[in-house]
Amino acid sequence: MAYRKTPSEIRRLEAAREHLVACATSVVAEVGWAQTSVTAVADSAGIAAGSVYQHFPSKAALAVEVFRRAAGREVEVLGEVLDGEGDPVERLARGIEVFARRALENRGLAYALLAAPAEAAVGAERLEFRRRYRALFAEVVRQGMAAGLLPAQNGEITAAALTGAIGEVLVDPLGTPSGPTTDELLTDLVAMALRCAGAPAV
Amino acid sequence: MAYRKTPSEIRRLEAAREHLVACATSVVAEVGWAQTSVTAVADSAGIAAGSVYQHFPSKAALAVEVFRRAAGREVEVLGEVLDGEGDPVERLARGIEVFARRALENRGLAYALLAAPAEAAVGAERLEFRRRYRALFAEVVRQGMAAGLLPAQNGEITAAALTGAIGEVLVDPLGTPSGPTTDELLTDLVAMALRCAGAPAV
């Protein structure tokens, strides 16, 4: 019988792949997509440049994986909060606060996910994930309208607006390494979002 | 006496430069920054690739000029409407409608200005112009608060949110070559923006 991968070997390879993705994520968070070369990622992971191609068919595929992992986590967290306890308006407020707080706690990565210039494949992923954010927000807005907590409105537009507004509000703070007065920013951001959805002033 | 540029020669050179910028703008609007090569721009302008460097020191410099011209026009138009007749809330509504309508009438260019992937130099310009949009919106929001038409709020945040929200709402329609129901979109967009600034429902 010929060579066959042993379970521990399979685990080792998977771990190597995970390690590669994690290192690539760090590099991207530190220097952005544009400055991230295959060599830099390989160095950071302690392997040769060529070895990257054992795990991914191209740099773009690795970049997409990095993006999906990181953005996927955020979608998941946001989805859980928006689907959680409380009335729709409370959930919306909490979701936005959690999202923004997480971004501000991991600025480099958040900037890479939200705004940093990237190759086409990553740009396409970004659009896709924005669509998911929108869908999540749209659902909560729909629930809010159904519950009579929000006025009649085009929920898709409000959802898109929230997505864009949060990103834009965060871009500047994310650009500066250490932020001033995070709490105040979050309060104002949430207040703006609730107004945007038409929730009555608190 | 040596060679000296005659007035008509100077005009000819300036016109050539203008023509080059105009052609480059068209190319960018059609295919986006990423697909815009120096050769393509030169072909479009009917000159040789090398001649581009008579007018601009680098491709990046040309790209920045293209961006500044086009984005500058939009800032100017928006500024005039926001500074025009009527109360601050009316002006805000009209400004957003005009901005969005112009974008939808020139989708390729608007997409390039707002969202299309671009080289670093253009990205920096984009940030700068977003700052200007924000400043314009922030001023109107400030006036609205002073006039008692808008509730107390962090005007900078609202302004950033409006900038991001408008962009995000427009990105999808701009991606599709011909848009459905522009008027409905504009109505909903303006309604959302007014809610975002806290204007009472109409």
Next chain:
DNA sequence: GGAAGCTCTGAATGGTGGTTCACTTCTTTC
């Protein structure tokens, strides 16, 4: 132990596209 098949290496390769430059063509000046 050793054959077979795998992973890993890192220097060489290759495609892309911005930029250069020797040369041609046009303008100015006398």
Next chain:
DNA sequence: GAAAGAAGTGAACCACCATTCAGAGCTTCC
């Protein structure tokens, strides 16, 4: 008309990096 200097040309150049690949080093299995 001719010299001097500028603009215009476009093929050649070159830097940059993702990608490849021949060989080295491991792992599996009999």
